[in-house]
Amino acid sequence: MDNIKIRNIAIIAHVDHGKTTLVDQILKQCHVFRKNQIIQERFLDSNDLERERGITIFSKNISIPYNGYKINVIDTPGHADFGGEVERVLKMADGVLLLVDSFEGPMPQTRFVLEKALSLHLKPIVIINKIDRSDNRPQEVLNEIYDLFIELDADDEQLNFPVLYASGRDGWAVFNLDDERKDLSPLLDSIIDFIPAPENNQGTTQIQITTLDYNDYVGRIGIGRVFRGTLKKNDNLCIIKRDGSVHKVQPKQLFVFDGLSRTEVDEVTCGDICAIVGIENIDIGDTISDTDNPEPLPLISIDEPTISMTFTVNNSPFYGKEGKFITSRQLRDRLYKELEHNVALRVEETNSPDAFKVSGRGILHLSILIENMRREGFELQIREPKVIYKEINGKKAEPIEILVVDVPSEYAGKVIELVGQRRGELIKMETKGNYQKLEFHIPSRGLMGLRTKILTATSGEATMHHRFYQYEYFKGAINKSKNGVIISMDTGPATAYAIDSLQDRGRFFIEPGEIVYQGQIIGEHNKENDIEVNIQRGKKLTNMRASGSDKAIKIVPSIKFTLEEALEYIEEDEMVEVTPKSIRLRKIYLDPNERKRYALGKAV
Incomplete structure (x- = not known):
């Protein structure tokens, strides 16, 4: 065309x-x-x-x-x-x-x-x-x-x-x-x-790959726009990689977009968008150019990651029961495969052969990867998210986000107070009907767990969005007054009798009959310290009857975390266990004696 x-x-x-x-x-x-x-x-x-x-x-x-x-x-x-x-x-x-x-x-x-x-x-x-x-x-x-x-x-x-x-x-x-x-x-x-028509740049062929697709039959498919010349099937061309290296290639098939499908063509004119099949090592940002005149297009700049998490193999007592990919080799291969098309992602090896440091643009970016992995049959555990610090002019700097909260006017004061406790600064305040639009600058680490607190304080009526703004000098420590957790002291099914008798201690994340293991986090304590409970305890049966002793059990519905909420909730000594069927919270050290040793070591 x-x-x-x-x-x-x-x-x-x-x-x-x-x-x-x-x-x-x-x-x-x-x-x-x-x-x-x-x-x-x-x-x-x-x-x-x-x-x-x-x-x-x-x-x-x-x-x-x-x-x-x-x-x-x-x-x-x-x-x-x-x-x-x-x-x-x-x-x-x-x-x-x-x-x-x-x-x-x-x-x-x-x-x-x-x-x-x-x-x-x-x-x-x-x-x-x-x-x-x-x-x-x-x-x-x-x-x-x-x-x-x-x-x-x-x-x-x-x-x-x-x-x-x-x-x-x-x-x-x-x-x-x-x-x-x-x-x-x-x-x-x-x-x-x-909208202007694309420029008809005459000369040797030049196309930049901006998206990758994959097909089990033909392998990787590069999608990009022809910036100069005409791209023809079976032409002898070269591919210029990000590192500057040049390799000879020959496209086997060319497709243009036709409605919702792709149509095979012999050539693609300048300005059109096409898909290229038959180049094995094709990657995002690569330029496909003429062999005699290999000219690279400007590299695509990509935003740097701001959040990192440690992915480890699942070593809980329930490992291998729900997933089919559970080894460190399978986890490593999957993460490195993701790098092929997810350019904003970084994966680094750690001292442990079972753990990998994965960095991305935010918790949502990484949780989408985790969610896709669990649906594919992977079991893994994730440590708490950490912001990535930089050094600017010899000083420690951290990522700052722009946070916008739309909230009914009567709750605006509560939101300002909550964000202020996380080192957030109010930049702008506007009235939109019965709502207030509040705009803050807040450190990325201050956002973790904030959504739950704001929704609780505003009876679920607030909506909040945030985006990366820039790196600024470290804002200082954030005092998080966080409740402790309730930990299971044994392995087995939770009983309604035990949950009912412990409800005054806090809120539970599990239902009666759910099988839990020792060291699993099963609820949130009302106080700041962690407590261990026997959630498997059953009622002692006797042949005596009394009108008041068999009171009806009334259990408050359990709290169900989404993956992002679970990742924001955990602390330094905790992990999220993700399997195809479950999202569980657990302590890193399941044995109570090991947890005490870890706490003592931290205190020294």
């Missing part, structure tokens, strides 16, 4: 502002789905985890035919923890659709992805989505978007963006709120009119 008829556009938005739903409607209205094809909601969220959580984790490529044009659409993750993914895929685009909720306005991740797009000089189209909300405030949100563009040093051309009002769910977009609400053609026309 002539590159004048091609448009490459990325959709960027904060989590849950509706971009995947909007793409669904575009696909339906452009008749991309084949006859008799079952149309599922949130089509681009194809991964099980994405569908369950309602967030985009992996970027996707599709193309949409419209009035003789081919619109290549790149769906990007909205969460800052997947910054590595966003950074790369924006390189393939010439413009961006910035989607903003008509009530929430620009959020931390909106800022994050827009900053990346503006730095690459991409042309924006702004869509104020969810206009059908009863609490919408489009004019105020538009003013906030202009403020955000100015804050991010957008140039005059970028500030001259078209604005559309839309409802992704209902499938319409308009330039003015009074216009007839028919379909999404105003949005598609805007893409054709305002």
Whole structure:
């Protein structure tokens, strides 16, 4: 296809502002789905985890035919923890659709992805989505978007963006709120009119790989955009690696994106996005170029990790009962395989052959990896998350995050107090209807366990989002007044009788009948110290009867942690055991005498 008829556009938005739903409607209205094809909601969220959580984790490529044009659409993750993914895929685009909720306005991740797009000089189209909300405030949100563009040093051309009002769910977009609400053609026309066609750079072939796919039959598949020349099948080309080394290669198959599928072609024109098959050692950031004139494209810069965790093999008494991959060799192979396409991840060997230090962009970034591993059948244990410190001008520096909390006005004081205890500083405070929007700068280590405390203090009505801001000098110690834990002193099934009689000691994480082991954390103590309890204790049976002794047992429902909550909850001497069926909390030393020795050694 002539590159004048091609448009490459990325959709960027904060989590849950509706971009995947909007793409669904575009696909339906452009008749991309084949006859008799079952149309599922949130089509681009194809991964099980994405569908369950309602967030985009992996970027996707599709193309949409419209009035003789081919619109290549790149769906990007909205969460800052997947910054590595966003950074790369924006390189393939010439413009961006910035989607903003008509009530929430620009959020931390909106800022994050827009900053990346503006730095690459991409042309924006702004869509104020969810206009059908009863609490919408489009004019105020538009003013906030202009403020955000100015804050991010957008140039005059970028500030001259078209604005559309839309409802992704209902499938319409308009330039003015009074216009007839028919379909999404105003949005598609805007893409054709305002987003520039890719430059037709003549010369020798140049393509940069920005995403990897994998197929059991053909191996690794590189996806990228042709920046110069024409890419042809079976051409003798070379691949320029990140380290500067050059190797001769020959693409065996070329595919372009056609609707939701890929179509095999013999050549790809400049400006189009394609998938390359047949290059074994292909990697993200590699440039494929002409053999006689090997010119690398600028390297893709990737955000540095800010959080690290230690992954170890499962050595609990229940190891091997639920998973099929339990050895250190299998764990090592899986982590190094993840490095092939997860460029924001780092894996380091440790002194122990059974443990690996894994660093990433945040707890969500690493918990997605852990969740995928447990679904594949892995058993592993994870130590508590630690922030990665740096040295700046000879001083210790730590990662600082921008935290935004939307909370009912009556709870704002409690939230400010809780964040203040974690060395957070209030930067901005705005009123949005009955809600207050609070913006803080807070150390990354102060965020661990904060979500649970804020939800408890606000009766579950607060929503909080955060993103990495920058490294700053160490803010000082954080005094965490944390409750102790309740530990099982034996192995066996927990009894309802024991849980009932111990409920005044704290809150439990387990149900009656659940089998626990010695040293497993089964609840949270009301006081600051840890206690051991006999949770397997049964009621002594006698042949005597009395009207008051057989009182009905009433058990408070147990607390169930998600993986992220469990990782944020644990302390230095604790671990999370993850298996395909269970998430358990445990002490590192299961034997009480070893725990005492460890505590004494720490105190010295």
